[in-house]
Amino acid sequence: MSKHPVRFGVWANVHGTLASLSHPDDPVDASWPRVRDQVLLAEKLGFDTTLVAQHTMNPVGEELDQLDAWTAAAALAALTKKIEIIGAIKPSVIHPTILAKQAVGIEEISEGRFSVNVVNAWWKPDLERSGIGMLPHDERYAFGKEWLHVVAKLMSGERVTYHGRYLKLDDFGLRPAPTRRSRPTIYIGGESEPARELAAAEADVLFLNGQAPESAAAFIADVRVRPRGTRPPLRFGMSAFIVAAKTDPEAEELLEYHWQRNSADKAAQGALMERLVRQVDEESAMWKALKHRPHIGPNGGTAAGLVGSFDTVAERIVTWNRLGIETFMLGFQPLESDMTLFAAEVMPRVKRLESLAG
Numbered sequence: 001m002s003k004h005p006v007r008f009g010v011w012a013n014v015h016g017t018l019a020s021l022s023h024p025d026d027p028v029d030a031s032w033p034r035v036r037d038q039v040l041l042a043e044k045l046g047f048d049t050t051l052v053a054q055h056t057m058n059p060v061g062e063e064l065d066q067l068d069a070w071t072a073a074a075a076l077a078a079l080t081k082k083i084e085i086i087g088a089i090k091p092s093v094i095h096p097t098i099l100a101k102q103a104v105g106i107e108e109i110s111e112g113r114f115s116v117n118v119v120n121a122w123w124k125p126d127l128e129r130s131g132i133g134m135l136p137h138d139e140r141y142a143f144g145k146e147w148l149h150v151v152a153k154l155m156s157g158e159r160v161t162y163h164g165r166y167l168k169l170d171d172f173g174l175r176p177a178p179t180r181r182s183r184p185t186i187y188i189g190g191e192s193e194p195a196r197e198l199a200a201a202e203a204d205v206l207f208l209n210g211q212a213p214e215s216a217a218a219f220i221a222d223v224r225v226r227p228r229g230t231r232p233p234l235r236f237g238m239s240a241f242i243v244a245a246k247t248d249p250e251a252e253e254l255l256e257y258h259w260q261r262n263s264a265d266k267a268a269q270g271a272l273m274e275r276l277v278r279q280v281d282e283e284s285a286m287w288k289a290l291k292h293r294p295h296i297g298p299n300g301g302t303a304a305g306l307v308g309s310f311d312t313v314a315e316r317i318v319t320w321n322r323l324g325i326e327t328f329m330l331g332f333q334p335l336e337s338d339m340t341l342f343a344a345e346v347m348p349r350v351k352r353l354e355s356l357a358g
């Protein structure tokens with residue numbers, strides 16, 4: 001077994017949905033009450049973590065609602081008791097001193113359960129049309145590297161003097177400093193060369209997109225050998241979408257239904273989909289990979305292969321865990337009922353397999 005037991009996560013529904021826009025039992029609803037109740041349910045069901053993605057406009061469709069990540073994360077931190085809250089952030093949208101201050105604040109509100117997921121952006125309109133501006137891919141990471149270096153130190157209560165290419169701080173420190181642990185956990189979502197380098201240098205956990213085990217194993221092996229100084233080894237998480245049922249054929253049928261919905265969406269929303277294709281940064285490793293990986297659900301979704309009977313899905317999760325994936329950030333549709341089914345049927349099977357393996 002992996003040194004790290006499986007952790008179950010769920011994407012907070014801040015986009016309204018990350019699967020079909022026309023599922024009859026899953027309204028497109030990014031409202032605060034929906035997300036609040038979804039995360040409270042996740043906590044009750046035994047999910048370990050939730051990821052609050054960050055966009056200002058909604059990349060699924062600009063006319064759709066998108067809940068603000070950081071106000072939602074702060075409120076979720078106050079309402080929950082056990083579940084980890086991960087708030088995503090694109091470095092260029094906020095100065096590192098302000099972001100670090102907010103992170104330390106939410107860490108305190110949550111009593112030590114807050115994490116930051118640094119995402120170096122792929123969707124152009126949020127940055128370009130707001131006037132914030134979007135640097136080219138690798139330079140975005142060069143900025144992100146300085147930004148995260150400063151954020152990590154500030155979140156740890158250190159006083160920072162830093163004169164970089166993009167940032168300049170003089171003897172700047174945050175009070176109060178975190179009281180529960182040294183700092184919030186740092187995640188990075190990304191797969192490109194600079195994402196790997198940044199994760200090795202500054203992060204605790206690296207999130208992969210859903211993909212086949214062979215490519216993930218090569219990816220993990222590549223990142224694991226990168227120097228990290230005295231830090232503990234990097235840990236890994238992955239995005240995936242669950243299609244689980246009593247039997248494998250039933251799950252295949254459900255998957256087929258998802259594909260039908262996907263085609264119906266394309267027929268009804270063709271212009272929207274075509275627009276999205278023109279709005280992505282072609283240099284993002286995520287986009288380069290995902291356009292060749294047909295999938296349903298968030299960030300690679302079903303490409304992770306978590307489709308099958310409850311037993312099959314549980315076995316695959318354990319196999320993924322042996323490859324090094326600790327945190328599974330999962331999507332479901334319909335959201336609340338499939339989360340509940342997963343918690344009842346798949347989570348106990350995974351726990352049983354883990355205990356059998358010792």
Ligand SMILES: Cc1cc2nc3c(=O)[nH]c(=O)nc-3n(C[C@H](O)[C@H](O)[C@H](O)COP(=O)(O)O)c2cc1C
Nearest residue numbers: 053054088119120121189190191192195284285286
């Ligand atoms: C689990 C996961 C969560 C992500 N969440 C976000 C997000 O909230 N907002 C965003 O703009 N990008 C998000 N991304 C996209 C990554 O930031 C993306 O990979 C990056 O923008 C492009 O970098 P790359 O070329 O290194 O892949 C996420 C990626 C992963 C794997």
